Amino acid sequence: MAVAAAEPETIWKPTVEELASRPIVIEVDHLDWSFGARQVLFNVSMKVHEGEIMVIMGGSGSGKTTLLRHLVGLMPPVANKVKLLGQDIGSLKALEKLELRRKIGVAFQFGALFSSMNVAENVKLPLRELAHLDEKTMDIMARLKLEVVNMSGFGHLMPAELSGGMVKRASIARAIVMDPKLLFLDEPSSGLDPVVSSALDDLILRLREAMGISVVVVTHDVESAFKIGDRITVLDRGHILACEPPDQIRVNSNERVQNLINRRSEHVEVDPEEYLRRLAGD
Amino acid sequence: MAAVLKVFEAIGRRTAKGFDEWGFGAALLAESVMWVFVGRYYRQPVRFSHTFAEMMRFGIAALPIAILLSATIGLMLAIQSLYSLGLFGAQNFAYIGIALSVTREFSPLIMGILIAGRSGSAIAARLATMTINQEVDALQVMGINPVRFLVAPMLIALVIMLPCLAMLANLVSIGAAALYVSASLDTSLGSYIYNTLQILKTDDVWHGIIKSSFFGLLIGLIGVMNGAGVSGGAEGVGRVTTRSVVQAITAIVVSDMVIGYLSTH
Numbered sequence: 089m090a091v092a093a094a095e096p097e098t099i100w101k102p103t104v105e106e107l108a109s110r111p112i113v114i115e116v117d118h119l120d121w122s123f124g125a126r127q128v129l130f131n132v133s134m135k136v137h138e139g140e141i142m143v144i145m146g147g148s149g150s151g152k153t154t155l156l157r158h159l160v161g162l163m164p165p166v167a168n169k170v171k172l173l174g175q176d177i178g179s180l181k182a183l184e185k186l187e188l189r190r191k192i193g194v195a196f197q198f199g200a201l202f203s204s205m206n207v208a209e210n211v212k213l214p215l216r217e218l219a220h221l222d223e224k225t226m227d228i229m230a231r232l233k234l235e236v237v238n239m240s241g242f243g244h245l246m247p248a249e250l251s252g253g254m255v256k257r258a259s260i261a262r263a264i265v266m267d268p269k270l271l272f273l274d275e276p277s278s279g280l281d282p283v284v285s286s287a288l289d290d291l292i293l294r295l296r297e298a299m300g301i302s303v304v305v306v307t308h309d310v311e312s313a314f315k316i317g318d319r320i321t322v323l324d325r326g327h328i329l330a331c332e333p334p335d336q337i338r339v340n341s342n343e344r345v346q347n348l349i350n351r352r353s354e355h356v357e358v359d360p361e362e363y364l365r366r367l368a369g370d
Numbered sequence: 371m372a373a374v375l376k377v378f379e380a381i382g383r384r385t386a387k388g389f390d391e392w393g394f395g396a397a398l399l400a401e402s403v404m405w406v407f408v409g410r411y412y413r414q415p416v417r418f419s420h421t422f423a424e425m426m427r428f429g430i431a432a433l434p435i436a437i438l439l440s441a442t443i444g445l446m447l448a449i450q451s452l453y454s455l456g457l458f459g460a461q462n463f464a465y466i467g468i469a470l471s472v473t474r475e476f477s478p479l480i481m482g483i484l485i486a487g488r489s490g491s492a493i494a495a496r497l498a499t500m501t502i503n504q505e506v507d508a509l510q511v512m513g514i515n516p517v518r519f520l521v522a523p524m525l526i527a528l529v530i531m532l533p534c535l536a537m538l539a540n541l542v543s544i545g546a547a548a549l550y551v552s553a554s555l556d557t558s559l560g561s562y563i564y565n566t567l568q569i570l571k572t573d574d575v576w577h578g579i580i581k582s583s584f585f586g587l588l589i590g591l592i593g594v595m596n597g598a599g600v601s602g603g604a605e606g607v608g609r610v611t612t613r614s615v616v617q618a619i620t621a622i623v624v625s626d627m628v629i630g631y632l633s634t635h
Contacts, residue, residue: 160511183412189513200508217514
């Protein structure tokens with residue numbers, strides 16, 4: 089008996105027009121940043137709408153992690169540069185900042201799970217420290233979130249016992265346990281094989297669909313960026329080269345954007361005589 | 371000339387870095403104290419369960435080695451006291467030196483050095499690993515203040531447990547010395563204990579307790595300062611761990627001398 093091939097499940101994505109009509113939840117306004125004499129961000133501006141998945145893409149050293157650290161408030165505050173949910177994080181008081189942080193979830197590149205706690209305790213930590221719920225309720229909520237990320241039954245494991253993909257999923261479960269309005273993911277697919285990476289992309293899309301949250305994903309994985317992003321911001325050497333929907337990014341005329349999405353190294357003209365002179369130390 | 375300038379530049383840089391580190395330590399202490407008092411207002415109290423867990427780790431888990439070291443110190447002091455006082459035929463007064471030196475000096479100092487090696491290094495290594503693994507960043511973005519969650523329980527635990535260990539060390543050291551002296555001089559154990567209690571004043575015991583509390587604070591702050599300032603991956607963790615032990619022991623010995631001088635003049 090022939091078995092019909094399963095239809096690939098399509099995950100809902102809002103249109104760009106639909107997203108543009110929604111309120112802005114993240115706003116970066118002409119942000120410059122330097123580490124000492126080395127400037128890493130130049131006049132960066134971007135807006136993310138409610139329910140949008142914004143992918144920040146760029147090569148190594150492009151400034152995307154620095155930008156993400158600004159967005160989640162891990163860099164020294166700068167007034168009137170970064171607004172989350174309408175609040176300027178550079179001028180918030182300590183108590184207001186704590187309140188705002190309850191509304192955002194962050195999953196770090198390497199998970200940042202607490203190695204002394206098992207997966208369930210890691211997921212419960214924000215609830216235990218911030219929500220003041222009873223143990224039973226926290227157990228239920230942690231179990232629910234672990235189920236959302238397909239990790240049910242693994243709560244008792246320690247982080248050291250998890251595979252790379254499981255660490256990422258557990259980290260996402262912890263990031264969404266407080267039902268945040270904004271979710272930030274740092275390199276969610278790095279170090280994962282293509283199958284696990286693709287499953288993680290589906291998870292991100294489903295999370296947006298189920299929870300209606302806005303997601304900012306920092307990645308250099310082109311395939312993943314095109315799959316999940318409603319818009320893609322291409323960052324290169326601290327400058328934003330483009331901020332467009334994936335289909336427009338594909339046909340963007342900027343050479344550097346094309347180099348990045350087609351994984352081409354930059355062509356550098358070499359003068360053989362000059363090269364030999366440098367080698368000889370003249 | 372250039373070489374001399376380089377030396378001065380290096381000294382200047384190190385001095386500035388030292389001030390910077392101690393400023394960071396002072397800020398950590400101030401913030402920890404603040405969280406103890408205002409944590410409830412921010413709905414982020416310093417958890418008793420965390421503090422209790424640290425107390426178990428720093429204090430109770432160190433009991434076997436603390437008892438062994440204290441007994442050895444007591445016996446060593448008894449042996450040396452009997453030998454040196456024997457030169458003058460004054461062995462019967464050994465209890466005076468033993469009682470005062472144990473309570474005022476040896477117990478706080480030896481327990482301080484023990485905990486600096488055992489727990490100071492663990493604090494530095496733990497915080498350094500957490501910093502490198504972005505666990506500290508994770509706490510911050512969750513809205514959980516790392517000083518309140520990690521540092522304050524450690525400092526409270528050390529400030530409480532080190533004096534407790536020093537008190538225990540007093541009992542064990544004096545007990546071990548009493549057994550040795552009474553057996554060597556063929557006198558009763560009871561009379562040794564009686565004489566010791568007669569010579570010891572409450573101030574002597576308090577001197578040791580306050581000093582060991584201060585040592586606990588030093589160990590905690592130095593461990594945290596080094597752990598939080600880590601850079602350079604696994605190698606960096608090893609470096610800050612060693613550095614924190616060396617710094618803590620140096621700080622304990624130097625401050626012990628200063629406190630000893632100030633309290634006797």
